[in-house]
Amino acid sequence: MTEQNVRVRFAPSPTGNLHIGGVRTAIFNWLFAKANNGKFILRIEDTDQNRYDESSEESIISSLRWLDIDWDEGPIRQSERKDLYGEIAKKLVDTGWAYYDDTTSEELKELRDQQIREKKPPRYDNRGRYKELTHEYYEKNKKNKPIVIRFKVPDGGIKPFNDEVRGNVEFNLKEIDDFVILKSDGMPTYHLAHVVDDHEMKISHVIRGEEWISSTPRHVLIHDALGWNYPKYVHVSLILGKDKSKLSKRHGAESALDYKEKGYLPEAILNFLALLGWSPGDNSEIMSTNEIINKFSIDRILSHPAVFDPEKLEWMNGTYIRNLDDKELSNKILSEVNKSKDDGGLLSDEVSIKMIKDKIVQLTPLIRERLKKISDSSQLLEYFFYDKLEIKKESLIPKKIEPNQIIEGLSSSVDLIESFKNFEPVALEEEFRKLAEKLGLKAGQLFFPIRISLTGRKESPPLFDTMCAIGKENSIKRLYSAISIIKS
Numbered sequence: 001m002t003e004q005n006v007r008v009r010f011a012p013s014p015t016g017n018l019h020i021g022g023v024r025t026a027i028f029n030w031l032f033a034k035a036n037n038g039k040f041i042l043r044i045e046d047t048d049q050n051r052y053d054e055s056s057e058e059s060i061i062s063s064l065r066w067l068d069i070d071w072d073e074g075p076i077r078q079s080e081r082k083d084l085y086g087e088i089a090k091k092l093v094d095t096g097w098a099y100y101d102d103t104t105s106e107e108l109k110e111l112r113d114q115q116i117r118e119k120k121p122p123r124y125d126n127r128g129r130y131k132e133l134t135h136e137y138y139e140k141n142k143k144n145k146p147i148v149i150r151f152k153v154p155d156g157g158i159k160p161f162n163d164e165v166r167g168n169v170e171f172n173l174k175e176i177d178d179f180v181i182l183k184s185d186g187m188p189t190y191h192l193a194h195v196v197d198d199h200e201m202k203i204s205h206v207i208r209g210e211e212w213i214s215s216t217p218r219h220v221l222i223h224d225a226l227g228w229n230y231p232k233y234v235h236v237s238l239i240l241g242k243d244k245s246k247l248s249k250r251h252g253a254e255s256a257l258d259y260k261e262k263g264y265l266p267e268a269i270l271n272f273l274a275l276l277g278w279s280p281g282d283n284s285e286i287m288s289t290n291e292i293i294n295k296f297s298i299d300r301i302l303s304h305p306a307v308f309d310p311e312k313l314e315w316m317n318g319t320y321i322r323n324l325d326d327k328e329l330s331n332k333i334l335s336e337v338n339k340s341k342d343d344g345g346l347l348s349d350e351v352s353i354k355m356i357k358d359k360i361v362q363l364t365p366l367i368r369e370r371l372k373k374i375s376d377s378s379q380l381l382e383y384f385f386y387d388k389l390e391i392k393k394e395s396l397i398p399k400k401i402e403p404n405q406i407i408e409g410l411s412s413s414v415d416l417i418e419s420f421k422n423f424e425p426v427a428l429e430e431e432f433r434k435l436a437e438k439l440g441l442k443a444g445q446l447f448f449p450i451r452i453s454l455t456g457r458k459e460s461p462p463l464f465d466t467m468c469a470i471g472k473e474n475s476i477k478r479l480y481s482a483i484s485i486i487k488s
Contacts, residue, residue: 006038007204010064010071011194013045014057017255020247020308021209021239023063024273028236029207030069031274031296041201042074045194047187049079063256067266068289073201078193085188088196088226089149089181090135097225098181100138101128102147124150124177142184149182151191151222159217164205164234164298171217179218191215195222195230203231205298210235234298237277238305247308263336263375268317276306286319318372330364333377346378351385359384363469366461384469387477389456393485396449401441403486409439409446410453410486414479423472425464432464453482 008029012022033040042064046052061075078085092098112122128150138147153176160170181192188196198206213235223230239247247253254262259269271287279302280287280295287295321329337356339345346356367380383389397406416435420428436446451463454475460466467475 003032003036003038003204005202005204006033006036007041007202008033008038008207009041009043009198009201009203011043011045011197012060013048013051014053014060015048015051016053016056017257018060018063019255020253020273023067023256023269024239024276025208025236026064026069027067027270027273028234028278028301031293032205032207032298033072034293035296038204039072040070041076041203042071043197043201044075044077045190046077046079047190047193049185049187052079059255059257063260066256066260067270069270076197076201078188078197081193081197082186082188084200085193085196086182086186089188089192092151092181092222092225093135093149095225096152098149098151099128099131099178100133100147101131101150101178101180102133102141102145103128104146124179126178129178142186146184148180148184150178151181151218151225153178153218153221159220161216161220161230161233163213163216164232165237165301165303166213166235169213169216171214173217176217181222191218192222195219195226195228198231199223199226199228205232205234207234207236207298210237234301236301237303239276239308240305242307242309244305244307253308253310261375263373263377264313264317265320265374268313268320271320272313272316276308277302286316314372321371321374322368326361326364329368330361332374333364333367333381334360336374336377337381339378344375344378346381346385355385359469366465366469370461383455383457383460384466387474387481389478389481391452391456391482391485393488395458396452396482396486398445398448401445405439405441406449407483407486409436409441410449410479410483412439413446413450414476417467417472417476417479420472423468425462425468428464428467449482450479453479 010026010029012018012026018026030040032038042061044057044060046057057075064071089098093100108124111125115122129152133147141147154173157173158170159173160168163169179191180189182188197203216233216235220230239253241247241250241253256269260266267289270289271292274287274292274296275285278296279300280292281300284291284295324332334357337346337360338353339347341348347353363381363384367377370380371377397403412435413432416431420431432446432450433443436443439446447463448458451460451466452458454460454463454466454470470478
């Protein structure tokens with residue numbers, strides 16, 4: 001069922017890179033807007049000017065653009081709306097729902113220390129309520145004193161609210177102390193700013209992480225005090241590592257742009273994260289963005305924690321890579337490997353852009369099935385461009401075969417390659433199988449040292465496709481080099 005007049009927002013704080021939890025929140029909001037022909041608003045919550053990082057804001061916007069998450073309004077910056085928050089805070093003072101408080105940081109520390117000594121939970125004791133400070137006092141002293149505005153929480157009772165995922169949630173107001181809504185620098189706290197913005201922007205659904213559940217009673221109280229209807233709250237589950245602990249970098253979780261740099265496709269990231277805490281209602285895993293949009297609904301958001309599985313993400317990304325057509329994949333590979341060797345590419349004094357460009361189309365089908373990330377390309381293609389391979393003698397000699405047999409096999413392989421006029425995979429394989437039989441070897445006993453000689457690796461694309469891609473001359477050169485290694 002389609003929701004009416006859906007307006008949602010993604011409201012990151014520009015204090016660092018956009019990490020997986022934040023990306024997932026953005027995706028859920030965006031999908032919900034798209035699924036309901038609604039509006040998706042980008043709001044930058046930059047009221048913490050001490051931690052504000054301009055590059056962080058740029059990174060957030062770049063991350064969303066990379067994921068092809070577009071917004072209908074914004075970016076709207078809270079720092080540009082400071083006066084509005086101040087007016088609302090003073091209105092709450094006028095109506096008796098808030099008050100000025102000039103309690104110093106030293107006094108607050110002394111209070112906390114005393115509570116700890118008495119084995120009480122540290123909390124504000126609401127002492128500012130009884131000072132009855134006026135607007136005039138605030139205006140006169142705000143430059144010289146750290147004066148804040150605190151919300152006056154009712155002394156008792158239960159504050160319920162409905163969560164679209166968890167149902168009815170209740171909090172005892174006795175457990176909530178009077179909280180700051182306007183800081184001494186005139187900037188609002190999150191509690192006030194987002195409530196005001198959500199009201200002003202006519203936000204219909206607040207989709208955010210479940211870490212905000214405990215703060216929601218404060219937000220509901222502010223709405224009530226102002227006589228505003230509050231939006232529908234949708235708190236999505238935590239994302240955990242495979243060990244069920246809080247997700248961190250050690251679990252493979254990084255910023256969105258880190259994944260871009262490592263060669264993940266944006267479609268794969270969006271698909272993967274959409275399934276962290278949401279079910280499509282069937283066993284679907286690989287889905288286009290349009291398919292996800294068509295299936296997305298709040299009633300399929302899960303209440304239990306989602307587990308971030310880097311191996312599954314890698315598998316999913318590999319699937320998306322293999323679904324690209326040859327031209328698109330070749331272009332992505334070309335973009336990746338056209339970097340210096342020091343930066344993870346293939347370019348060097350030995351290998352030019354032209355050399356790479358001329359061969360990439362030929363090589364793309366050979367590595368397609370082995371790619372999990374686009375950034376794997378250079379490592380998988382390196383031996384096609386560089387003849388100097390690090391090969392150990394023992395790796396060239398399979399078990400139960402004498403070195404002399406390998407030397408004979410490689411020497412005979414050189415002779416066979418030299419005899420070929422039509423250098424193509426099918427013909428090569430046919431003749432090399434005949435050669436193995438002639439030498440009294442199983443095909444694998446001959447092919448294995450050839451593969452090592454040509455690539456330096458136990459695994460590679462089909463041997464004779466690889467041989468053709470390396471070329472007749474270079475293949476001979478590498479086989480001679482391997483013979484020398486065995487003889488050494």
